[in-house]
Amino acid sequence: MQAMTEMCVFFRKHALRMVGLFIACHPLMAHAASAICTPIERYVSTKNIHKRLLDNLSTSVIVFDEALKLSYINLAAESLIAISGRQIQNAWIGDIFFNAEQDIEDIRNASMNQHSFTKRRTELHLPQGRTILVDYTITPLLEAEHNQVLMELHGLNYAERINKEEALISTHETTRELVRGLAHEIKNPLGGIRGAAQLLARELPNDELSDYTNVIIEEADRLHNLVDRLVGSKKLPELKEINIHEVLERVRSLIEAEVADKDILIQRNYDPSIPNVMADSEQLIQAVLNIVRNAMQALESPNVRHKTGTINLTTRVLRNVTIGAVFHRLAARIEIIDNGPGIPEELISSIFYPMISGRAEGTGLGLSIAHSIINQHKGMIECSSKPGNTRFAIFIPVADK
Ligand SMILES: Nc1ncnc2c1ncn2[C@@H]1O[C@H](COP(=O)(O)OP(=O)(O)OP(=O)(O)O)[C@@H](O)[C@H]1O
Numbered sequence: 001m002q003a004m005t006e007m008c009v010f011f012r013k014h015a016l017r018m019v020g021l022f023i024a025c026h027p028l029m030a031h032a033a034s035a036i037c038t039p040i041e042r043y044v045s046t047k048n049i050h051k052r053l054l055d056n057l058s059t060s061v062i063v064f065d066e067a068l069k070l071s072y073i074n075l076a077a078e079s080l081i082a083i084s085g086r087q088i089q090n091a092w093i094g095d096i097f098f099n100a101e102q103d104i105e106d107i108r109n110a111s112m113n114q115h116s117f118t119k120r121r122t123e124l125h126l127p128q129g130r131t132i133l134v135d136y137t138i139t140p141l142l143e144a145e146h147n148q149v150l151m152e153l154h155g156l157n158y159a160e161r162i163n164k165e166e167a168l169i170s171t172h173e174t175t176r177e178l179v180r181g182l183a184h185e186i187k188n189p190l191g192g193i194r195g196a197a198q199l200l201a202r203e204l205p206n207d208e209l210s211d212y213t214n215v216i217i218e219e220a221d222r223l224h225n226l227v228d229r230l231v232g233s234k235k236l237p238e239l240k241e242i243n244i245h246e247v248l249e250r251v252r253s254l255i256e257a258e259v260a261d262k263d264i265l266i267q268r269n270y271d272p273s274i275p276n277v278m279a280d281s282e283q284l285i286q287a288v289l290n291i292v293r294n295a296m297q298a299l300e301s302p303n304v305r306h307k308t309g310t311i312n313l314t315t316r317v318l319r320n321v322t323i324g325a326v327f328h329r330l331a332a333r334i335e336i337i338d339n340g341p342g343i344p345e346e347l348i349s350s351i352f353y354p355m356i357s358g359r360a361e362g363t364g365l366g367l368s369i370a371h372s373i374i375n376q377h378k379g380m381i382e383c384s385s386k387p388g389n390t391r392f393a394i395f396i397p398v399a400d401k
């Protein structure tokens with residue numbers, strides 16, 4: 001009797017769950033359950049589903065028709081080759097990927113013989129002189145007796161950039177720990193030296209001798225400031241919703257004042273549709289200012305061949321961007337481009353490290369500070385440089401709303 005009562009309680013408690021399970025498991029019941037949705041409801045939920053799925057993929061997808069003319073491109077591919085689908089609708093493959101005769105030949109053969117293939121680490125040359133490193137897979141599709149070709153591209157520039165970025169961040173952390181320890185050891189005796197020099201200054205019989213104690217005090221202060229800059233700010237960014245154009249305009253007005261009597265022009269190319277980002281505007285101003293000031297200093301150097309130096313500030317909004325290892329649907333990009341002599345080749349791979357400088361009076365901290373600020377904003381800085389064109393690009397994620 002006791003057992004019977006317990007069984008009844010168990011069934012009453014779990015009956016609903018068991019019915020649900022049965023419906024879900026039994027194919028006929030599952031079919032019946034799905035039939036409960038009206039056709040209209042199902043149409044609404046699956047309307048454009050393929051397009052939406054393709055546009056939300058982080059893999060780049062392009063479809064070419066029989067004549068290898070573009071018939072479809074998803075958002076990730078548009079962003080990889082940095083061109084809008086509308087501009088290249090119906091374009092022939094050879095007008096999208098330049099000097100790619102061998103690739104085109106292989107794709108044509110694959111389409112005719114209905115076989116797929118994958119090519120690894122291929123450089124594709126794009127319009128506007130850009131080159132991307134990709135792995136791509138070709139799959140022929142036979143649609144209503146017409147041959148089509150599906151091309152899936154995986155950009156490797158991103159993957160390599162992620163590795164480089166991670167290595168840089170980890171080296172920064174190690175250096176910061178080392179510098180913190182060292183800073184502590186330097187600052188303690190420095191306080192003692194400064195204090196002793198002040199005491200000594202008070203005991204000196206004449207003012208001329210105090211020039212020497214002033215040198216000790218000033219140099220001790222300089223070293224103290226340097227160590228503080230080296231350690232960097234421990235303050236976490238105070239994130240607020242800001243417009244990055246306000247940041248750029250502030251930097252521009254500061255730099256305009258410094259270049260007023262020089263042959264340096266500051267140009268702007270802003271994208272007004274850029275959404276606000278969550279950032280600490282003071283810190284962001286510091287980061288951008290460090291980069292723009294470097295450009296200005298490079299343009300003042302005697303190696304500049306042309307008369308007028310230009311610093312171009314450009315903003316754009318990007319879709320489907322990977323920053324670090326994190327995928328973001330939207331990101332803001334700030335570019336600072338100058339036509340100066342370029343970064344010396346031996347420096348380019350290490351400019352974001354502290355104390356790396358190509359200038360006699362430089363401390364080599366500007367870019368390392370900019371890098372840690374952008375890093376704290378979950379963003380990323382990239383740099384490329386050749387004589388006449390040095391480009392720093394800052395990427396900051398735009399939070400999903
Ligand atoms: N736009 C640029 N054009 C040419 N070289 C550059 C440019 N930006 C940076 N550099 C090189 O990178 C080096 C490192 O820059 P960084 O801002 O970190 O240090 P710095 O300018 O030397 O010193 P600090 O900024 O601390 O005063 C510079 O010394 C310079 O050689």
Ligand SMILES: [Mg+2]
Binds near residue numbers: 294365
């Ligand atoms: Mg600098």
